[in-house]
Amino acid sequence: MKISVIGGGNVGATCALMIVQQKLGDVVLVDIVEGMPQGKALDVAEAAPVNRYESHILGTNKYEDIAGADIVVVTAGLPRKPGMTRMDLLQKNAEIVTHAAEHIKKLAPKSIIVMITNPLDVMTYVAWKVSGFPKQRVVGMAGVLDSTRYRHFISLEMKIAMEDIHAMVLGGHGDTMVPLPRYSTVSGIPLTQLLSTETIARLVDRTRKGGTEIVNLLKTGSAYYAPAASAVQMVEAIVRDSRRLLPASAYLEGEFGLKEVFAGVPVIIGKNGVEKIVEIELTVDEKEALRKSAADVSEGIADWKKITGN
Ligand code: APR
Numbered sequence: 395m396k397i398s399v400i401g402g403g404n405v406g407a408t409c410a411l412m413i414v415q416q417k418l419g420d421v422v423l424v425d426i427v428e429g430m431p432q433g434k435a436l437d438v439a440e441a442a443p444v445n446r447y448e449s450h451i452l453g454t455n456k457y458e459d460i461a462g463a464d465i466v467v468v469t470a471g472l473p474r475k476p477g478m479t480r481m482d483l484l485q486k487n488a489e490i491v492t493h494a495a496e497h498i499k500k501l502a503p504k505s506i507i508v509m510i511t512n513p514l515d516v517m518t519y520v521a522w523k524v525s526g527f528p529k530q531r532v533v534g535m536a537g538v539l540d541s542t543r544y545r546h547f548i549s550l551e552m553k554i555a556m557e558d559i560h561a562m563v564l565g566g567h568g569d570t571m572v573p574l575p576r577y578s579t580v581s582g583i584p585l586t587q588l589l590s591t592e593t594i595a596r597l598v599d600r601t602r603k604g605g606t607e608i609v610n611l612l613k614t615g616s617a618y619y620a621p622a623a624s625a626v627q628m629v630e631a632i633v634r635d636s637r638r639l640l641p642a643s644a645y646l647e648g649e650f651g652l653k654e655v656f657a658g659v660p661v662i663i664g665k666n667g668v669e670k671i672v673e674i675e676l677t678v679d680e681k682e683a684l685r686k687s688a689a690d691v692s693e694g695i696a697d698w699k700k701i702t703g704n
Contacts, residue, residue, distance in 0.1 A: 395418060395419030395420070395464050395465070395633050396419060396420050396422065396462060396463045396464050396465075397413055397418060397419045397420065397421050397422075397463065397464065397465045397466075397467065397629060397633075398421070398422040398423075398424060398459075398460040398463040398465070398466045398467070398502065398505075399413070399421060399422070399423050399424070399466075399467045399469060400424050400425075400460070400466060400467070400468045400469065400470045400494045400498075401424070401425060401468065401469035401470030401471065401510075401511070402423045402424065402425035402427070402430055402431035402434055402453065403425070403469065403470075403618075404615060404616075404618035405469040405510055405618045405621050405622050405625070406423060406425070406467070406469035406470070407423065407434045407438075408618050408619060408621075408622035409467055409469065409510075409622040409625055409626055409629075410423045410434070410435070410438060410451060411438050411622075412622055412623060412626040413449070413626055413629060414438060414442070414447045414449040414451055415445060415447055416626065416630060417447055417448070417449060418449075418626070418629055418630055418633045419449060419464070419465075419633060420449050420450040420451070420452075421435075421449065421450070421451045421452070422451075422452045422454060422459050422460055422463065423435050423451065423452065423453045423454070424454055424455070424456070424457060424459065424460060424470075425453075425455065425470070426455060426470075427455075428455055430453075431453030431454055431455065432453035432454065432455075433453065434453055435451045435452055435453030436453065438451050439451050457494075457497040457501065458501065460497065460498070460501050460502050461501045461502065462501075462502060463498075463501075463502040463505045464502075464504070464505055464506070464633075465505055465506050465507075465508065465629055465632055465633070466494075466498050466502055466505045466506070466507050466508070467508045467510060467625055467629065468491060468494050468495075468498075468507060468508070468509050468510060468511055468517075468521060469510045469511060469625075470490050470491070470494055470511060471486075471487040471490050471491070471511035471512065471517075472486050472487060472490070473615065473616060480513070481697060483512075483513070484513055484516060484694055484697060484698065485698075485701055487511050487512065487513070487517060488516070488517065488520050488698050488701070488702070490511070491509075491511055491517045491520045491521055491524070492520060492524050492702075494521070495507070495520065495521045495524035495525045496524060496525075498521075498525055499524070499525045499526060499527070505531070506531045506532075506533070506632055506666075506667040507521050507522075507525060507527065507531060507532045507533070508533055508534075508535060508625055508628055508629060508632075509521050509532065509533070509534040509535065509643070510534075510535050510621060510625050512567070513567075513694055514534045514535070514536045514566070514567045514643060515534055515536070515566050515567070515643050515655070515656040515657055515658070515691040515694070516656075516691055516694035516695055516697075516698060517534070518532060518533070518534035518643050518656040519645075519655070519656045519691070519695050519698075520698060522645060522656070523704065529644070529645035529647075529668070530666050530667045530668045530669070531666070531667045531668075532645070532667070533628065533642050533643060533644055533661070533663070533667055533668050534642060534643030534644075534656055534658075535621070535624055535625045535628055535642065535643070536566070536567035536571075536641075536642070536643055536658050537562075537563050537564065537567075537571075537640065537641025537642055537643070537658040537659075538624035538625075538627055538628060538640050538641060538642065539567070539604075539620055539621050539624040540563040540567065540571050540573070540601055540604070540641070540658075541561045541562065541563045541640075541641055542620055542623070542624055543600075543601045543604040543620065544561045544563060544573060544578070544597065544598070544601040545559045545560070545561050547597045547600050547601060548561065548578070548580070548585065548589075548597060551589070551593065551597060552580065552588065552589070554580055558580055558581045559578075559579075559580050560578060560579050560580075561573070561578040561585075562574045562577040562578055562641055562660060563601070563641055563658070564641055564657070564658050564659055564660070564680075564684055564687075565657060565658050565683065565684050565687030565688070566657065566658060566687040566688075566690055566691055567605075567658070569602060570683075570686065570687035570690055571601070571602055571658070571687070572658075572680060572683040572684050572687055573598045573601065573602075574676075574680060575594050575598075576677075577674065604617075605617055627640070628640065628642065628663055631663040631664065632663060632664065632665060632667065635664045635665035636663075636664065637662050637663070637664040637669060638662070638663050639660055639661070639662050639663075639672060640660070640661060640663055641658050641659065641660055641661070642658065642659075642661050642663065642668070643656045643657060643658050643659075644656065644657075644659055644661050644668045644671055646659065646671070646688075649671045649673050650673060650676070650681070650684055651681070651685070652684070652685070652688045654692075654695075655688050655691050655692050655695065656691060657684065657687060657688040657691055658687075659671055659672075659673075660672040660674060
């Protein structure tokens, strides 16, 4: 397996490290900053004798090196800077993702794209549109991250092993995420039977603000260990064809009553990317929350179309 990671910043480099540590394949780490991906790749490679991984890792400034990749993880982008509007960020990152997607289309036409760059669902749409890939081969990472944060907070609250906690979070990343406590369980027992409504609401709120909590602590930069681990879990599901059922951003054509938009929904991930979207029953309130979340994404897509004339 050849796995390319576009963007060698915090999330990209951590993804690269985790991919080789988990022996998922060889990695090509691409960034525009001269020397940086080469330096990070060498650093990861130098840990191999101690960490005992054998995969090859290449750091490069040339997109050509992604040729023939099976999976491309896209983390390239700018963080939001003071004074930058949401629209500015969307425009700038859409340019970067467009640049990446054009190269992926040309150089790795059979690959599966795993998008991480924010605003996630809109960037996943841009990558899908620009690459011209079938919808199964473009998927965004957000729900796994929101779920893993939520699972961590539930585990802390209940003092129960994290591996026994399963959580389903739909919708967009962050503010508009739609946690589903009814479908979140501790060893099969619905969370709603184990925690009060107030406690669940508190944990949901912390999860919703999970990214901001870390930004405030770090002062510079944003989270990268949990985002990278979440993306690599999706990469693993593709590489091992394990058909994990995970929340991820997928292109919807009528599922959940939503159309022409990427949104976080339960999907089965395997060797072909999104093998299936699993439509689950939602209450009126949950449906409405998902609709609102998708409407935000549609607005972003419309903004991008306006800017680019697509
Ligand atoms: N091609 C390749 N790399 C690029 C390009 C490009 N056209 N443009 C920018 N980059 C690189 C930058 O040089 C930088 O090294 O993308 C990298 C982004 O890294 P960081 O700034 O460290 O950001 P990071 O924390 O890794 O987050 C990346 O993931 O979670 C999301 O919101 C986050 O959108 C952001 C992305």
